[in-house]
Amino acid sequence: MSYTIEGRTGPWEVVIGLEVHAQVTSKAKLFSGAATEFGAAPNSQVSFVDAGFPGMLPVINEECVAQAVRTGLGLKAEIHLWSRFDRKNYFYADLPQGYQISQFAHPIVGTGTVEITLADGSTKQIGITRLHLEQDAGKSLHDQHPSKSFIDLNRSGVALMEIVSEPDMRSPEEAGAYLTKLRQILRYLGTCDGNMDEGSMRADVNVSVRKAGEGFRTRCEVKNVNSIRFVMQAVEAEARRQIEVWEEGGTVDQETRLFDTGRGVTRSMRSKEDAHDYRYFPDPDLPPLVLEADWVESLKASLPELPDERRARYVAMGLSPYDAHVLTLERETAAFFEAVARGRDAKTVANWVTGDFFAALNRTGLGVEESPVSAAGLGELLDLIADKTINGKIAKDVLAIMFETGERPGAIVDARGLRQVVDTGAIEAAIDQVMAANAGKVAEYRSGKDKLFGFFVGQVMKAMQGKGNPALVNEVLKQKLG
């Protein structure tokens, strides 16, 4: 069932394309040696090149190019061995050169695809139009002084990848899934940290609406949306606005809009009429960027395993598609899972990681990499179950204690006497005691009330403080109840 928005005149389809700006993970900026660390004091990471001083020239940073190529490879996209930098000319106080260096006409990466997975388990291919390298501008601060604006050039010249999708998405969910997947791929590749709250990833959202079977109608671009949730909200808000305009007999004008996160609406930023004429032309300071095919091949060979491949491998290991999906969402989670699964039953490990382990992490609000329970610790716990030192129920308690105290499971089991009882004599004694105390129930059971078996198991386990081996308890109980 495809997503539509119900208007007065019937259902409307939503068409979405995204332009994602992803900050390249690299120590230095795209065309200068200045550092790129987040959160540094204003204007502390600025070279004369970044500040647009007279006579300063850009020199391409090879690592940024490698990161763009890795990303292109991760998007299964065409790598252009010849690309070129253009100047996009406009005046703004935080744009020191008066132009942004970007790849307008000849991007480094061409068409590719990203496969997204939706909540119902279905998948969809989203086309990538292109990926190009460009430099970021600085930041204008208008709230530091009553009559002055301040400029921070730390970001000026930082390398960005602009990743442009085809208008292939048809619902807020798809837009969200695409962004999530893109972010996942970038993080797997290590080419962008994907921290949207630090501005390392932001999206321009192109939205239009149409009736079923129509061609595309005019789109609007919602600029600079900085979270996946806001992207999904912005899509819906903008689609509803456009539907209203069309249904009232108006026309949607192509324009740039902003999403007001507080009010949940988009508002006009500038219309097409006052759009800039950017006067793009090839940057004469930079020769065309020519890549060696061998160099691209070597980057390809050293690419880490990507989420799709890893998920397929997990399914082959016997995991459910859902568990495989959840475990591969974050590279760190997958690494944790694999560390635990090494030499153990993958499916059991997956159950524990996605079940009790994730639940505990959620309660503490920590990420996998900050977890007080290490992969080795969880593995040790699972080994205690496997060798019947403890049973599954006790193991859940032990895991909780591990989260609280950071202790190793063996130590917890020993210190608290949680070792499971496999001594048939002790089990028989407990059963005898329970049967004696519940003679009436025993009679009922024996007259055919089979359902009471569970009651007896519970009572025996209780009598044994949960430490009875469940299989043995069952077996002996069956014999005794006859």
Added chain:
Amino acid sequence: MHPTDFTLRGAIDALNEGIITSVDLTQAHLDAIAALNPRLNAYITVTGEQALAQARASDARRKEGVAGPLEGVPLAIKDLFCTAGTLTTAGSRILGNFTPPYESTVSANLLRDGAVFLGKANLDEFAMGSSNTTSASGPVENPWSRANDPDTRLVPGGSSGGSAAAVAARLALGATATDTGGSIRQPAAFCGIAGIKPTYGRCSRFGIVAFASSLDQAGPVARTVEDCAILLRSMAGFDPKDSTSADVPVPDFAAACARGVKGLRIGVPKEYRLEGTPPEIEALWEQGLAWLREQGAETVEISLPHTQFALPTYYIVAPAEASSNLARYDGVRFGLRVTEPNSDLRDLYERTRAQGFGAEVRRRILIGTYVLSAGYYDAYYLKAQKIRALIKRDFDEAFGKVDAIVTPATPSAAFGMDEKQDDPVKMYLNDVFTVTANLAGLPGLAVPAGLDAQGLPLGLQVIGRSFDEETVFAVGAAIEQAAGFTALPRLRAGA
């Protein structure tokens, strides 16, 4: 002999032989500057104390037996090269207060080799001009004057007018210059000295205030071809800070000056025979070719069919790049800032740029903005790039047949300061013989070859293959030797 009369080569020899110290040589030049610069206005900034300190340090190094190739040689630096701690204005009000904290690679190379900097030479604003009349620091006067009209002040050419005038008047042994469409060769020709624009990429552009990045190239002006060769060897070299600088070896250019021209084939492009060129320039050209034949070269008529489009192409490409390169002068971070109370950002831009830039710079920014605008880009900028490629191809084909090309350097001798000022197109025609080498990225040398009927110097131009400055120097030196150019400007040190 007055110390300012040394050639650069002669001064190096004299310093090496202990005939003179760098301090004395430098002081003599500073005295000459004090005497003549108020009239010529060749220097915007004179760094006398710094020059003497450098000279003392140089003499000390020499005493210790450590002497660079330019040890103790006083030079003028065009005020387009950023010099650490010294005002660098580019001849513009907008950079009137700008002191860079960094050194251009070319000037750093000269300092590395022991040079002494006398000061910053005047120029057309942002190197835009052919008469050195657009400088915010006022016009430069050519030290030469017409024999029958000595009171008419003449232009030194541009944009490196200050550099050329300073060297011609003996206010420096040599100078750095830059050439985007003829800004080294035309003023060298107007001032009766030599100057070479090397192959694009030969000298680093790092730290040179940009005019048109794909055309700008630094080079020297000096009183002899050999002096230019010595300076260029120090200025040139690969620089990782300039992505367009070429990673090629720098040969001993001075040695190439003595190669001779025997067996060389010299191209004579028929398209450079322009209507309206004064007959004495035509005659000088013929004379130059005859000299080369006498020394064993062969002259061959060649065709460069797209020559007629070079000037319009240049006046699209150069302003286009300039309009973008000059966007950084916005009053925000350095240089001039003009604001009024309560003015907003747009107002800041408009006031700063309207007051900071002179008329010629504003004109070129407007032309450049126009040719890059949506709807005009294909008709102007893109077409110009295509023609540029054709002009380059013309040269490639010609250099399959000849080793060097010889042409006049300029279509006229130096003109009066108030001439050609009313019509920018007339002014642009000055570059007609020189822009082609910039568009094709080729080396071009201007060498003084004779005088016109008024006693003003005229130059010839030698164009060579890409990165073959050595042949250019050999041909230039052969013309120089045959011409025996000994005339002197009226305004000069020691005169």
